Amino acid sequence: MLYLWQKYTAMDNPFILEPYRSKELFCDRETESALLLDYLLNGRNVTLISPRRLGKTGLIYRVFDEVKQRGLPVETYYADISSSSCIEDFVQLLSESVASVLARQNRMIELLNALKGIRPVLGYDPVSDTPKLSFTYQSPEDKRLTVKALLSFLENNKRPVILAIDEFQQVREYPGVEMEALLRTYIQPLHNVRFIFCGSKKHMMIDMFTNPLKPFYDSTAGISLAKLDKDIYGRFILSLFAAGGKSISPELVDDIIRWTRDHTFYTQFLCNEVFRISGSVVEEEDIRKAKENTLASNLDRFLECQRLITPGQWKLMKAIAKEGEVRHPTAADFIQKYKLSTGPAILKNLKSLVDKELILADIDGSGVVYCVYNVFLSRYLEAL
Numbered sequence: 001m002l003y004l005w006q007k008y009t010a011m012d013n014p015f016i017l018e019p020y021r022s023k024e025l026f027c028d029r030e031t032e033s034a035l036l037l038d039y040l041l042n043g044r045n046v047t048l049i050s051p052r053r054l055g056k057t058g059l060i061y062r063v064f065d066e067v068k069q070r071g072l073p074v075e076t077y078y079a080d081i082s083s084s085s086c087i088e089d090f091v092q093l094l095s096e097s098v099a100s101v102l103a104r105q106n107r108m109i110e111l112l113n114a115l116k117g118i119r120p121v122l123g124y125d126p127v128s129d130t131p132k133l134s135f136t137y138q139s140p141e142d143k144r145l146t147v148k149a150l151l152s153f154l155e156n157n158k159r160p161v162i163l164a165i166d167e168f169q170q171v172r173e174y175p176g177v178e179m180e181a182l183l184r185t186y187i188q189p190l191h192n193v194r195f196i197f198c199g200s201k202k203h204m205m206i207d208m209f210t211n212p213l214k215p216f217y218d219s220t221a222g223i224s225l226a227k228l229d230k231d232i233y234g235r236f237i238l239s240l241f242a243a244g245g246k247s248i249s250p251e252l253v254d255d256i257i258r259w260t261r262d263h264t265f266y267t268q269f270l271c272n273e274v275f276r277i278s279g280s281v282v283e284e285e286d287i288r289k290a291k292e293n294t295l296a297s298n299l300d301r302f303l304e305c306q307r308l309i310t311p312g313q314w315k316l317m318k319a320i321a322k323e324g325e326v327r328h329p330t331a332a333d334f335i336q337k338y339k340l341s342t343g344p345a346i347l348k349n350l351k352s353l354v355d356k357e358l359i360l361a362d363i364d365g366s367g368v369v370y371c372v373y374n375v376f377l378s379r380y381l382e383a384l
């Protein structure tokens, strides 16, 4: 075990800020990764939903790594479509995902053959160090056929395929094409390809997969990713500090988790900063300084955010930040305490802030809970 840690600690901060590096640096998610893999291996497609920055993408890579470690005869593909705004972008990102795997296997020629009706041109992106296909379309039909051809290629792959499409709700934004209906039609007959549809916009994802009027209705098993268990995360953080040659008290770890509201990205970030600035014994002062540094390095972003919304919206965000979470935003005591405007104006501002993803509207057993989405912005507002 010690050996495994040593290879990271010599020169590296163990608190990763990318979705996944290795099992050792990834906290828990044992139940979720086992369930996700089990569903896929039993022939089911899966929807994976949670707010942003909680660990969906990391979980997908954890599962892909598990497939590799166990030597399962399955190929894994990952396409992040968050930057796409039309079907051409979708084709581009999907083809890059497929090409990056095939290039490593020296099988690009197979892909080019499968797509020869569409005559893609093979290039190379020196920045991402991956092959790049460019397509010229004669007609809108060509674009749809390219999606179909890429999926058929995976269907005809010798080994079964898992294809993860990240931020899947983005397909709703494509103009001039019923992308959900199109994909459902192409995906339904596939036997060799299992899908992970991953998404951060809960209401859209729920609508896509549980509304009887929508093409993907009832076609997947759902996994809703929650926050990490606080005790498990606390022990994980303690062990990574120890493995990095630093000691920290459980009380200070609790403070980190509390201040970052155990929202994984923010917790990892603060741990990374504490690790960076501390000596062999982490002091309370290091935690204070790490919080201060973190807010200071984000200040420009916060001010830009203030500039982009109305004073009324900013005031409402500040009130929500000071409360931590709010269940009844139009309640008289909340309005009075923060001298907010009328109920209807609050609801209008709230809707706008939720649409901009500045406020998270999460649903739990007792209804909707509102909080400032970005935990660091929330801590900044709270102190104003």
Ligand SMILES: Nc1ncnc2c1ncn2[C@@H]1O[C@H](COP(=O)(O)OP(=O)(O)O)[C@@H](O)[C@H]1O
Residues within 6 Å of the ligand: 016, 017, 018, 019, 020, 025, 026, 027, 028, 029, 050, 051, 052, 053, 054, 055, 056, 057, 058, 059, 200, 264, 265, 266, 268
């Ligand atoms: N299980 C985990 N262990 C350690 N860090 C994690 C874990 N899950 C997520 N993270 C951290 O949180 C960040 C956000 O995770 P990510 O998978 O990108 O979230 P999402 O896809 O839900 O937006 C990652 O960059 C990583 O730093």
Ligand SMILES: [Mg+2]
Residues within 6 Å of the ligand: 053, 056, 057, 058, 166
């Ligand atoms: Mg993600």
